[in-house]
Amino acid sequence: MGLLEVKHVNKSFGGLKALTDVNLDVAQGSVHAIIGPNGAGKSTLLNTLIAKLAPDTGSVTFDGRPLVGMTPHEINQVGVSRVFQTPEIFGELTLLENVMIPAFARRDGAFGLHAWNQVMREGAIREKAMALLAELKLDGKSHVEARHLSRGDKRRLELAMCLVQEPKLLLLDEPTAGMSRADTNRTIDILKEIAGRGLTMVVIEHDMHVVFSLADRISVLAQGAIIAEDLPENIKGNPKVQEAYLGGAHL
Amino acid sequence: MDAIILQVLNGLDKGSAYALIALGLTLIFGTLGVVNFAHGALFMLGAFCAVTLNVILRASFTTIDETRTDFLGNPLKVETPYVEYWFGPEVGGSIIEWSVPLAILFAIPVMALVGIAMERGLVKHFYKRPHADQILVTFGLAIVLQEIIKAFYGANPIPTPAPDAFSGSFDFGALVGFDAGSIIYPYWRLVYFGFAAAVIAGVFAFLQFTTFGMVVRAGMADRETVGLLGIDIDRRFTFMFALAAIVAGLAGVMYAPINAPNYHMGMDFLVLSFVVVVVGGMGSLPGAVLAGFLLGILESFASMAAVVTLLPGINQVIIYLVAIVILLTRPRGLMGRKGVME
């Protein structure tokens, strides 16, 4: 049984069917990539996992627990973190604060009224946050406000914010979009390293170089339906997939 | 039954004012995305357009009539307004008497200029700033505007009468077949309602049947796309702001005979008009108008003696109470669209 199980999920917007009977089974410790042409429903699928959208029918089970009906912060608290397509960070706060906040959320739960002790004296949390910033090579900017970062740095910051929570499942929505080749390669290395430690990941990605460097398994989504699910090497040769990608030019 | 009709009628004039102000607020919010806390001040400026015209028309010179004496036996001083001197007492007198309706003509260019100056000089720079900043800066502007008026006209209300022809009341009850005297209604309030209805109809017709209005409606539905179409949004924004200012100003002009204008009347109406906009649904023009009249009438019902004895104080709080309930149960208001200010 997988860590994350998506069963028969359907979602429509008005008359438009965005997801049709989607099934997904993500094994513990694996990296599962979801690929597909633009508008295939990849982000919609991710959104149904974290209660950003409620599926019309179907079930999502994580670690034996149903996720449908939970609030976003509850889903995070059971161990699901997400990196968004456009980085969602706290722009007006420093990098260090950005990473400390999720660390507090991990320690204190959804709400903790620590109005008297001082942030900068929270040694353990601070060290943990600094360690992650260092790991993602952002420690030199720890006192810079996050909104001043480059797009690539913002993505890595968001990744640090997710990792500091030590999630059981990490959802990545195009983690390298808009990055330079060098930045992309660096991100791949980081993600590989994390995957090596046994963290389960679901990755949405357009860049096939990234997908084939990381994924243990690939699901192909086209027009809201899973048209193939297999090992990376088998996906490359799958005619259905090549058709979906208009002759497989991308592969 | 006649009591109910009376309350509906009583609610109409306030409801008309709410609807007109809320309409302008919604136009500005819907097209420009700006929360204008100075809109009440525009209403107040309109009312003072009526006051100003009245003062101007009454400007007079003094002559000494040797043939008559005052009670001290001195020659009588006679004040003759210039208009009476120029046009003769007949015409001049009625010009003064009709100063409030005439002020409409005076207020339109004045309010248009005020609106253009406000948009070009201030509001324009706040399109991209957070709503809180827009609220704050227009709140500051409202203070400035009302203090300017206070500096000119003082703090006391200035009675500004309606033309004699409309100053009385009439027996609405007898007119529609109830007992004579059961529903007595002042003429001017009916005029006000009719005027408001005409202005509202005019604004809607303008938006419905002109190309300009079509662009504006498209802009309210989807601002970004219209911007992408290469339509010169800037000039239209200025125009919309001026239009909204005129609507608020006209509402104020005609309201002057109902309640003598004072410098803080704008703030009083602003708070309620915002509640009206929120109840109607932020960004919905029909919602604003509907909610304006509904709340005006509801307020009037709540002040009925029977209701007040049953629920003391309800007349004071009914509008706020409705707003709270609506906001909590229907966050988009009565007719609001999805995604506005959420």
Next chain:
Amino acid sequence: MLGLGAKDTRLFLIVIGLTLFAPFLLNPFPADSSLAQFNAGYPDLMQRFVIFGIFAIGFNILFGLTGYLSFGHAAFLGVGSYAGVWMMKLLTMNVVPAILMSVIFAGLFSLLVGWISLRRSGIYFSILTLAFAQMSFALAYSVLTPITNGETGLQLALDDPRVLGVSRTEAGSIPLTHFFGLEMRDGFDWTIGGWVFTFNVGYYLSALVMVAAFYVSIRIFRSPFGMMLKAVKSNQQRMLYTGLNPRPYTLAAFVISGMYAGLAGGLMVAMDPLAGAERMQWTASGEVVLMTILGGAGTLIGPVLGAGLIKYFENIFSKINSNVLHQWFGFLPDGLEDALVFVVYPFVGKGWHLTLGIVFMLVVIFLPGGLVEGGQRIGRLFRRGRSSSSKHERTAATPSSHAAE
């Protein structure tokens, strides 16, 4: 010191110094000079400085940190005032129970209002708080007259029970408010040369409370809780997907700021045992908004400065009449003198609101960080003038100025 960082300690010491020596600082002109009317060092006004300072500090915890703009905070101050007067009517003229009760009642009321209003954000939140405050105002004037004494306002009377005190003094008057025997009105004048400095018990009690309130606000700003509130303002989406529930954080901030308002209301009646509904009107809520923004929302010291400035304007600046102006410009030729007086007059005296409105607009447009940001900018100009290697300091200065946006 007291668990604060070096910078905060310095700020805190400055605030302590300013409040302690306020009777001197605010009375720079000799008592018989023509400028004596600009002296602000009399007890009534000094009390108002610190009491409204408390009000603004509390408001800033909500608005400055979370960005939720409440237009109804005066209601909590009003509720606090009523609760305080009732304590004096029923229990004792000692101000401690009165102030405690003010804080408690304001806290409970803000819990109710916040719990409902915080279901919405942005302008909807502002309208909800406004609606609640206007409702409280209207009810205090009408239905709640048995509790609030309507338009007259709630006052002490000779036949109040005052279980732990006396209903009337031996001289037959209403007893005075006191702090364990130390009467609020007490104080002494110290005359040095032409100067008269007044040291008043009520002021020093209020100042002490304000210093404590200021200390608490520094602690909150620097705490994980304060950081979470900034996160609420910055990005609620990210907060949700980080496993945090923004609602209890904003509610806690709302209640804390409501309790600060209650504290201010309690102190007000401790100085002058009278509570009226007009304290709850939305213009009163607007005033605390003005104070906070003017001084610098999201900064520690800004709200106190803003409160002081507005109260100074209201009480001192408003006294400048045309006679004073003629005196000032008297050295000029007559025509010029009259022209200048004519131009300046609308902005001073009774027209001080006009100046306030203009200054406020300028601040919102050009200085989103308020006077504090203005001060920082000037300070930076000077520093840049002296040494060009102040790059480090400049980056260090940004967080506080941006926190205000």
